[in-house]
Amino acid sequence: MKYAEVAVNSPIAGPRSFCYSIPFHLNCRIGQAVWVPFGSKTLQGLVIELTNQPSVEDTKEIIGLISPEPLLSPAQIELALWICHYYHAPLFDTVSLMLPPGFERKLETFLCLAADSADMPDLTVEQQNLMDYLKNDRGDVNLKEIERKFGKRKAQKIVRDLVQNKVITKYERLAKPKVGPKIQSFLKLELNNGSITDIVVRLRDKGAYKQAEVIEFLAAKHGPVLLAEIKSTVHCSQSVIKALVDSGSVSLDAIEIKRDPLAHVKVMKDSPPVLTQEQERVWEEIRNCLIRSADNKEHPVFLLKGVTGSGKTEIYLKAIAEALSHGKQSVCLVPEIALTPQTIERFMARFPGQVAIFHSGLSLGERFDEWYRIYQGEFKVVVGPRSALFSPVSGIGLIIIDEEHEWTYKQSDKSPRYHARDVAVKLAELTNAVVILGSATPDIESYYKAEKGQYRLVELRERVTPRGVSPLPEVEIVNLCDELRAGNRSLFSSSLKKAIDEVLARDEQTILFINRRGSANFVQCRDCGFVPTCSRCLVALTYHLAENRLRCHHCNFVREVPRTCPGCGGTRLRFIGIGTQKVEMEARSLFKKARILRWDSDVTTRRRAHEQILAKIKNREIDILIGTQIIAKGLDLPQVTLIGVINADTGLNLPDFRSAERTFQLTCQIAGRAGRGLMAGRVIVQTYNPEHYAIQAASRHDYESFYRREIEYRRQLGYPPFSQMARLTYSHTNNIVCHEEADRMREMILSEKAKQGLSDLRTIGPAPAFIPRVRGRYQWHIVVCGSKLHTFLSDIVFPKGWTIDIDPVSML
DNA sequence: AGCACGCCGACT
DNA sequence: GTCGGCGTGCTC
Numbered sequence: 040m041k042y043a044e045v046a047v048n049s050p051i052a053g054p055r056s057f058c059y060s061i062p063f064h065l066n067c068r069i070g071q072a073v074w075v076p077f078g079s080k081t082l083q084g085l086v087i088e089l090t091n092q093p094s095v096e097d098t099k100e101i102i103g104l105i106s107p108e109p110l111l112s113p114a115q116i117e118l119a120l121w122i123c124h125y126y127h128a129p130l131f132d133t134v135s136l137m138l139p140p141g142f143e144r145k146l147e148t149f150l151c152l153a154a155d156s157a158d159m160p161d162l163t164v165e166q167q168n169l170m171d172y173l174k175n176d177r178g179d180v181n182l183k184e185i186e187r188k189f190g191k192r193k194a195q196k197i198v199r200d201l202v203q204n205k206v207i208t209k210y211e212r213l214a215k216p217k218v219g220p221k222i223q224s225f226l227k228l229e230l231n232n233g234s235i236t237d238i239v240v241r242l243r244d245k246g247a248y249k250q251a252e253v254i255e256f257l258a259a260k261h262g263p264v265l266l267a268e269i270k271s272t273v274h275c276s277q278s279v280i281k282a283l284v285d286s287g288s289v290s291l292d293a294i295e296i297k298r299d300p301l302a303h304v305k306v307m308k309d310s311p312p313v314l315t316q317e318q319e320r321v322w323e324e325i326r327n328c329l330i331r332s333a334d335n336k337e338h339p340v341f342l343l344k345g346v347t348g349s350g351k352t353e354i355y356l357k358a359i360a361e362a363l364s365h366g367k368q369s370v371c372l373v374p375e376i377a378l379t380p381q382t383i384e385r386f387m388a389r390f391p392g393q394v395a396i397f398h399s400g401l402s403l404g405e406r407f408d409e410w411y412r413i414y415q416g417e418f419k420v421v422v423g424p425r426s427a428l429f430s431p432v433s434g435i436g437l438i439i440i441d442e443e444h445e446w447t448y449k450q451s452d453k454s455p456r457y458h459a460r461d462v463a464v465k466l467a468e469l470t471n472a473v474v475i476l477g478s479a480t481p482d483i484e485s486y487y488k489a490e491k492g493q494y495r496l497v498e499l500r501e502r503v504t505p506r507g508v509s510p511l512p513e514v515e516i517v518n519l520c521d522e523l524r525a526g527n528r529s530l531f532s533s534s535l536k537k538a539i540d541e542v543l544a545r546d547e548q549t550i551l552f553i554n555r556r557g558s559a560n561f562v563q564c565r566d567c568g569f570v571p572t573c574s575r576c577l578v579a580l581t582y583h584l585a586e587n588r589l590r591c592h593h594c595n596f597v598r599e600v601p602r603t604c605p606g607c608g609g610t611r612l613r614f615i616g617i618g619t620q621k622v623e624m625e626a627r628s629l630f631k632k633a634r635i636l637r638w639d640s641d642v643t644t645r646r647r648a649h650e651q652i653l654a655k656i657k658n659r660e661i662d663i664l665i666g667t668q669i670i671a672k673g674l675d676l677p678q679v680t681l682i683g684v685i686n687a688d689t690g691l692n693l694p695d696f697r698s699a700e701r702t703f704q705l706t707c708q709i710a711g712r713a714g715r716g717l718m719a720g721r722v723i724v725q726t727y728n729p730e731h732y733a734i735q736a737a738s739r740h741d742y743e744s745f746y747r748r749e750i751e752y753r754r755q756l757g758y759p760p761f762s763q764m765a766r767l768t769y770s771h772t773n774n775i776v777c778h779e780e781a782d783r784m785r786e787m788i789l790s791e792k793a794k795q796g797l798s799d800l801r802t803i804g805p806a807p808a809f810i811p812r813v814r815g816r817y818q819w820h821i822v823v824c825g826s827k828l829h830t831f832l833s834d835i836v837f838p839k840g841w842t843i844d845i846d847p848v849s850m851l
Numbered sequence: 852a853g854c855a856c857g858c859c860g861a862c863t
Numbered sequence: 864g865t866c867g868g869c870g871t872g873c874t875c
Contacts, residue, residue: 042875044875045875047874047875049852049874050852051852051853051873051874052874055875056875057874057875058875059875060875075875076875077874077875078852078853078854078855078873078874079853079854079855079874080852080853080874093875094875095875096875097875098875099875195853
């Protein structure tokens, strides 16, 4: 007898697998999806191990296979186990990352009348109601429908009793799949039974006019025609088609159509640039490793540090090509926000027909098809956001993470709370792949690892523009405190205003950047200071100019702007804070003749809005572009000569030890965008903290000095990379219960620390989370710093309501 | 989550 | 005595 360890899709399964016996007739392999009995249910599971000895005394049998072939490779299963263990996530959640889109299917319970339901015992009124309902519907009824009609609890009881009395029976049926291959049917003429005219005449004689019409339609089209097209133009039913197919006059073929999200992208001609000396040197080093890794000799992690415009992407493309030449496939992770048509076209031009691209705009069907095309080996290169790491590439030889410092690589909102960069390094270790982490401003922890020799640092210092090698633009810091003292209360300092005027006079373009994080518009009473907040989430409501209403950016609660202050009854309620809309309004009044466009997430949710805006800028239909993060990342606007940062330091005072690092990264990124074209660029950064080391270093494009300062601060306070961090959050509807449970957990952790004799472990908090209440639930968190935290925490029991975030990127 | 088992109060 | 409330524990 053989046994299988199965990851079961049940919320109560947790990190463990369940042991099942394999019936002798099943050819069950590792990585296969199976149906298994679990409690009273039948659930989906994935085989993660085969054994000869069961791990528990009695086992149930696997019911059947879901997939004929394994869906996950052994390396993927090992990776899933690692993620599950390291990040304290349920095993099936981690396995599920790697399964095809739409894999999860549920069984629905149906009710029908029992075969011998004639001799019924006495029924209650409610039981009789349900019986009548079943009889009226004649067919089988979904249990969900009954529950909706009778109420969940009541329905369960009635049904249980009726089933026990053998009046009705219950059975399970697989719900319709959410997605599958797209099949289209085509009709084709078969002229074995004489000419078209003969057939048409014969059909008319029989009185089959609709059939004749279909034949004539097909004859006019010359070739196979979509079944749906015929049905809609000739207005005939399936029976007409069936009659024609049965008589042999036409044939019906079902063809699988691949949904291709890139079908509309026109592939440009690829013209790889000649590498500069510096690029050549870096490329040689990476290339040598790729050649050696092909013989499994070594597989290092490169940290490619290169300023914006230094040619990192070209190195990626060359590395992918090199991997391809050794028969190896590549995965390239890109922040979602940088997945612009520009990026996509560049990859497609270099590797036509070989690139799969994932992005948030794909439909479930498109994802499904992309997954299977990668699975079947049709694509050799996968480009996408963090989840692309789990696509079913076989023979992976190279993993690239562009902008590796981006926090979007950490999945914080749902389990598994994994960091794609760290998972990529683990995956590379399991598959002997080379990793390239690319960034202009590497994550402090990555750079520390490079310094310690764990990663190999390679650098591109020169910026290459159409003018040749060019220096980074000069950055001018404007002290907003001085402006206030001089009586200027506008969003625009006098130097920024002057600079914009000059640029407009020269008929050049300006970008204005707003860091919106933590600085959204809100309403405040000028008399008592009251700020309208969301009663469920306790965060300030954001004012939306366009709809003139207040909106909670956590639960989406909407309310009107109060006319009088609910706190003191006063009428002097004012709008505070800066948003793109406010900057836009002020810019319009200051620069009357300028053509101004606002670009933020509200605008870009529309499909293809990206391209339209880019085109407008390229065609010089815009003088001033106002935007948020979106314009800071990866977008190449060569003719822009001035960049103004309206508020560099809004993120500086957030309660998060990484706030300085983020401010530095963002400011550097924006500054790097200027002057990439033929004209030199200028950058103006407005701030209330002109002396802050993050702002100072960013203005000089000086990563080294920022790093020295930041790493020293981390060392002193024992923050990562000098310790590991975990954030434990407890959520409950009652704030006091929440606080008490958090206190109890802290005690628990400290006593466990004492028991294990650990000295380097410490706790911070508990404290209410930055957003103290979300959707009516209070949140308290404890931060734990130490080493090997994931191992330590696995000894602690976390009751329901706790979430564990290992290596959190944000405390907010 | 859902379904067993089991231990007490209201009723026949 | 018995039906049925929901507290506790388990699911290979």
